[in-house]
Amino acid sequence: MSLATQVENTLAASRVPNTTTTPSDNGMTALIDLVDELCGVYLDNSKGYLIESRLAPIAKRLECRDYGDLVQRAKSLTGAPLRGEIVDAITTHETLFFRDESPFNALRYKVLPDLIQHIESTRMMRRIRIWSAASSTGQETYSIAMVLNELSKDLPGWDLQILGTDVSPSSIVAAKRGWYSNLEVGRGLDAMSKSQHFSQEGAGWQVAPELQRLTKFEVRNLLKPFPERDQFDVVFCRNVAIYFKAKERADMFRRMVDTMTQGSWLFVGSAERLSDLGPEFTPQTHCGCTVYRPK
Known part of the structure; x- marks a missing residue:
């Protein structure tokens, strides 16, 4: 056999x-x-x-x-x-910068502007926390950082931080390093983005210090309890729950909601739907991307 x-x-x-x-x-x-x-x-x-x-x-x-x-x-x-x-x-390590593009357009043109307005009108602390929950080797996290960095000049004094997590230890090591080959930066980045946010180093490209200051990375298993409660304003959890059993998937997303602030936003993969998890997972469409506002 x-x-x-x-x-x-x-x-x-x-x-x-x-x-x-x-x-x-x-x-x-x-x-x-x-x-x-x-x-x-x-x-x-x-x-x-x-x-x-x-x-x-x-x-x-x-x-x-x-x-x-x-x-x-x-x-x-x-x-x-x-x-x-x-x-x-x-675990799958296939990823690229600005993968699928529409989630990052929604982040830039809808989610962050609305979120900034919401925070200014409801909170004392000017702070934004974003979680890239299956960050692999860091491309998604740094793509989010590029979008946030472009807006940061209009947010003086704000506390901005992106957490990238992945179950793979080697992926987190690569993400922390922030160095990518010519092939890797060529997947999803145009020449202007590359020149603005990277510097050439050896046979590849190093993420700019201002992006690394916005990010931190850690190994995390999404099936285990999360340490945070009511902390994240935006969560990207794309193309990972499709590998879970139905019960584990539902439990993970409900625990994830417990880590999210009022007025928060949740991104999942383009082929994923959460409507089976309850009315709190009602989809919205912005910039061609489906997002959820569970709180």
Whole structure:
């Protein structure tokens, strides 16, 4: 039986209630459960290729007997680096600057102007907090920072901060560094944006200091409790909940709302809809982008 067929068969079996790991699946069910536990990515049939293409090479390199052996090593007291490697391998790092464009137009022309007006009329503190909740290697976070930086000249004295989080430790290391290759900056940035917000360094481009001052990054698993309450005015959580089970997805978004201020805005992926979560998730359309105002 080929590895691809084995993956497909085990994924199908793993959807049966109370399925347990058996010797015949070579630990694949346990690996599926481990990935779900570590980062919330549920490996159904549509994502079975991730095991074959991303995790099988790790098992082969470590000379594991089977996937069960890989799971045992990852769960051992010394398995933290391996757990991080599994998360890095299974999570999607495909991203680019100003991805989909319309959310950033909505941010620039609708969300931030309305938010600034709301804060000026209702709060003593002139502060804006934005969360990029699946920031990968930082392109989304720095795209938000470019928009916010362009408006900051009209906001003297305001406290502006963007938090970028991702479950992948290596992605956060790359985001903090803020250095991107010619290919990476060429994906989504025009020449003017590149010259305004980056400086050439070696064979690539370094994010400008003023953008780095607006941003901070940390590793965060969206399935775990969030430390904040009533802090974020804008949240970008795009193209990550599609990998979660329905219950985990609903729980994450409801906990996310608890971190958001009155008058806040929530961006999700262009193909995502939250109307099934309740009337507080009512969509609005601005600049061709669907956004939510849950509070």
